[in-house]
Amino acid sequence: MPVPARLPSWAWVSGLTAGATAAVTVLAMQADQGPKPTAAAVSPTPSASATASPSPSTPPPARVPDGSGTGRRIVYSLGQKRVWLVDASDAGRRTFTVWPGTASPDPGSYTIGSRTEATTGSDGVEVENIVYFALADGVNVGFSNAVDGSSPPPPAAGATTGGIRLHKADGAAVWKFATAGTQVTVIE
Structure with missing residues (x-):
């Protein structure tokens, strides 16, 4: 009985490589015909109103x-609705926007007087993370954040609120x- 001829290993490897290359080429052409994901261009929009987040x-x-x-301090800009945490070398270490209350302290220099871990706001x-530093319109003014991380609701008509509300992570940083x-330096 005659012995069948065997193909050399290089022939098997070459055949498998050619087949795999052909399969990848076919799949690539099919993928090129399918839908392609797109990314929408989003441009940031600055906050122009006091009610914007x-x-x-x-x-x-x-x-x-x-x-x-100068020196280590918190800077609060009334006009920009922004806070800076400044280290002793006068370098800004963190900055963020805030939701001011209806009562604003006058520009000037203040000192953190007291701190309260948690309470119910006005x-x-x-x-x-409530940090009090001033008195304005008969209410205490201070930085705080909502426990649930939410933005403050619009104040009731005629209500005077002194809380300067922060995002949760910013409240923890201020605390x-x-x-x-x-x-605390308050500027226009």
């Missing part, structure tokens, strides 16, 4: 605002930074 934390700008003092929202005696 502030943006999440952003890296600190190159410079802390001029006229905001708007009825459970808040935490850690703003020990009793920390300076």
Whole structure:
């Protein structure tokens, strides 16, 4: 009985490689004919009104605002609705936008007087990380964040609120930074 001829191994490898290449080519051509995902271009829109949601934390700008003092402090800009946490070397370490209350402190220098871990805000929202630094229109003014991370509801007609509401992560950062005696500079 005759012995069948065997193909050399290089022939098997070459045949399998050619087959795999052909299969990948066919699949690539089919994929090229199918739907292609697209990414929508989204351009950021600046917040122009007091009722618009502030943006999440952003890296600190190159410079802390001029006229905001020196040394370790918190800078609060009434016009920009923005806070900077500034270290002892005058470098901004964190900045973020806020939702101001209806009562605003006058521009000037203040000191953190007291801190409260949690309470109910004058708007009825459970808040935490409360850091008080001023009195305006007969109400205490301070930074805080909602326990559930929500933005504050619109104040009731005629209500005076002194809470400067922060995003939850920013509230935790202020709580850690703003020990009793920390300076707060309020600027226009």
